[in-house]
Amino acid sequence: MALQILRRxxxxxxxxNITVSATTNxxxxxxxxxxxxxxxxxxxxxxxxxxxxELGKRAMAEGRPPRxxxxxxxxxxxxxxxxxxxxxxxxxxxxxxxGLKQNQKPKQPKFxxxxxxxxDDNGTPLGTRIHVPxxxxxxxxxxxxxxxxxxDYTKVLAIASRYV
Amino acid sequence: xxxxxxxxxxxAQQCVFNRIVAFSTKPTQHAAAVSEPAAEQETVATxxxxxxxxxxxxxxxxxxxxxxxPSNYRFIYPEFLPDPKVEWRNPIREKLExxxxxxxxxxxxxxxxYVGSIMAVTSSDPHAAGKTSRFVGxxxxxxxxxxxxxxxxxxxxxxxxMEVVYELYDPTIQKVEVLRLExxxxxxxxxxxxxxxEYSTFDENMEAEHLEExxxxxxxxxxxxxxxxxxxxRWERQNLLGVxxxxxxxKDKHRKSAEKVQKPWEKFDxxxxxxxxxxxxxxxxxxxxVHTELHSMELQRKRNKRKRTFVKPKQLA
Numbered sequence: 001m002a003l004q005i006l007r008r009x010x011x012x013x014x015x016x017n018i019t020v021s022a023t024t025n026x027x028x029x030x031x032x033x034x035x036x037x038x039x040x041x042x043x044x045x046x047x048x049x050x051x052x053x054e055l056g057k058r059a060m061a062e063g064r065p066p067r068x069x070x071x072x073x074x075x076x077x078x079x080x081x082x083x084x085x086x087x088x089x090x091x092x093x094x095x096x097x098x099g100l101k102q103n104q105k106p107k108q109p110k111f112x113x114x115x116x117x118x119x120d121d122n123g124t125p126l127g128t129r130i131h132v133p134x135x136x137x138x139x140x141x142x143x144x145x146x147x148x149x150x151x152d153y154t155k156v157l158a159i160a161s162r163y164v
Numbered sequence: 165x166x167x168x169x170x171x172x173x174x175x176a177q178q179c180v181f182n183r184i185v186a187f188s189t190k191p192t193q194h195a196a197a198v199s200e201p202a203a204e205q206e207t208v209a210t211x212x213x214x215x216x217x218x219x220x221x222x223x224x225x226x227x228x229x230x231x232x233x234p235s236n237y238r239f240i241y242p243e244f245l246p247d248p249k250v251e252w253r254n255p256i257r258e259k260l261e262x263x264x265x266x267x268x269x270x271x272x273x274x275x276x277x278y279v280g281s282i283m284a285v286t287s288s289d290p291h292a293a294g295k296t297s298r299f300v301g302x303x304x305x306x307x308x309x310x311x312x313x314x315x316x317x318x319x320x321x322x323x324x325x326m327e328v329v330y331e332l333y334d335p336t337i338q339k340v341e342v343l344r345l346e347x348x349x350x351x352x353x354x355x356x357x358x359x360x361x362e363y364s365t366f367d368e369n370m371e372a373e374h375l376e377e378x379x380x381x382x383x384x385x386x387x388x389x390x391x392x393x394x395x396x397x398r399w400e401r402q403n404l405l406g407v408x409x410x411x412x413x414x415k416d417k418h419r420k421s422a423e424k425v426q427k428p429w430e431k432f433d434x435x436x437x438x439x440x441x442x443x444x445x446x447x448x449x450x451x452x453x454v455h456t457e458l459h460s461m462e463l464q465r466k467r468n469k470r471k472r473t474f475v476k477p478k479q480l481a
Contacts, residue, residue: 050324099324106314106334107287109299112325112357132324136291163292164299164326 039102039114041068041078047086047116050098051127051159056118059088066095066116080104081141083153086116093118093126096142096156098134109135109164117159123151125159133164233451240276241458242306243313243332244450245442261310262450266457268333273465274340279303280348280384282366283317285330286339296338299328300368304353318356320365325357343372346384349405358395359388359407377466401425 041047045068049056059066066088071078078084078097086095099115115134118126123146142153238245244265246258268274277283281303289297301317304327308314314331330337356364363386375381387408390399399407400414401422414422430436442450 099326104329106329106331107289107336109326109328115324131322133321133326136289136293136297138291140291162322164297164321164328 039100041071041082041084041097041100041114042076043069043071045078045114047084047095047097048113049088049095049118050115050130050132051117051125052129052131053118053125053127055088055091055093055126062089064089066093080108080135081138081145083119083145084116086118088118094121095119096153098130098138098156099132108137109133117156119151119153119156121151123153123155125156128159130156130160133162134160136163139163233448233455237451237455237458238447239278241451241454243309244454245309245447246450247309248440248442250439258310258450259453262454264311265333266454268335269458269461272337272340273468274332275342275465276381277303277315277340277342277345278347278381279306279350279352280346281342282344282346282370283315284339284341284343284370285317285328285337286341287330287334287337289336298368300343300366300370301328302353302356302364302366304356306352318353318364319368320361321368323361325361325364327357341372343370345373345375346382348384348386353406354397355388355390355399355404355407358390358397358399360391363388398422 046065047068048065049060056066066086068078068084069087069092070085072083072085073079078100080097080100082097084095084097086093095116095118097114098117099109099111099113101111101114104110111132115132117130120126139157142157146153244262246253282300283303284298284300286296286298288295299317299319301319303315304318305316306313311333312331313333314329316327316329318325318327320326332340386406388406389408390410390413393413398418400410400418403426404410
């Protein structure tokens with residue numbers, strides 16, 4: 001991400017000499033430290049929208065995935081089925097985590113990306129389809145989180161295409 | 165001339181002996197097969213070699229008396245061997261665990277598998293609609309010992325890579341099938357996470373492939389193509405055999421740093437090897453304890469398989 005920002009900066013800056021910009025770029029690349037990304041969903045973690053909502057699709061296609069800006073629990077770390085607030089294309093939207101990259105308990109799938117489904121305040125998903133498999137534990141977790149006369153998160157389960 | 169006649173006599177005796185021991189289990193057969201060429205050599209060798217003859221034949225009767233553990237058990241049942249870490253050893257616990265593992269194996273068929281085999285695990289899942297879930301994937305790692313032993317399956321479903329960890333002796337597992345029994349070139353296949361998705365994509369409705377009985381487990385020497393960096397691990401430092409294109413993506417500085425961390429002397433470090441493995445004598449003790457049970461279970465499995473494959477011919481007319 002930092003590299004992308006850097007590239008964008010260098011492209012926007014009015015640099016006349018190409019060689020100069022190239023040298024600065026290499027210097028800064030060496031200074032950058034590239035530790036692997038933290039697998040936990042904390043604030044500023046990038047996520048992947050996996051439903052077919054127009055907003056999510058456009059954000060992913062542009063290469064600007066949403067960032068988590070708040071996790072709605074007391075731990076500050078999002079686990080599967082947790083509600084998060086994300087910044088997506090300059091808007092604030094809520095979403096549910098439906099697949100995590102970090103290690104899971106035995107028999108629960110661990111995904112290659114951190115998957116998110118966008119919802120509105122009532123728990124209604126913005127899209128109509130989830131195009132990746134979601135873990136079966138979500139059925140129990142989301143049912144437990146749904147309270148009467150509150151947000152109904154089980155609507156997310158209804159648009160799932162496949163369970164694992 | 166005289167010597168050669170004596171040799172031929174001994175040769176005939178040995179042939180008879182071979183025929184006797186051939187009825188027992190495989191290793192004796194193997195031992196007989198080993199002693200056979202030795203005898204052949206002697207017929208052409210000088211008489212001085214004849215003194216070596218009794219030494220080669222003596223081990224056979226002693227092994228015939230004891231229950232013989234096949235040498236490949238440590239690869240088929242690696243979880244029966246305890247963790248070599250000294251602080252974690254506890255002979256009584258290990259023994260009890262082995263009993264529990266046998267108990268579990270009496271209930272469920274846990275087949276032989278290796279890292280690189282394609283497996284399907286059916287487990288009961290209280291969250292799933294049908295209360296069971298089945299996952300097909302390639303085994304990318306096998307670790308831990310005893311009742312805690314576990315393996316990782318990986319698959320790509322709907323363009324989404326996913327991995328599931330299963331504990332081998334988990335009582336909620338209903339069925340473990342090996343769809344394709346094979347090995348790969350490396351001890352673990354975590355690099356499949358950074359490989360192109362087609363290398364870890366397996367059909368969920370795949371049928372089990374039949375491997376002939378007694379045939380050696382085939383080694384799949386496929387070379388996986390990685391996608392460009394950034395990677396999850398520094399694969400260039402791990403001397404992987406199953407990866408085709410690491411050199412394509414690394415620069416000179418990576419190559420240099422990879423060279424720096426190499427430890428080519430470690431393969432000569434006998435003390436390290438001793439600490440990280442269970443010595444052969446101990447392995448023999450462990451497997452002597454469980455061998456008869458495991459062997460009878462294997463026979464039972466073979467019988468069941470034959471039963472299942474036999475199709476009653478339809479009555480015509």
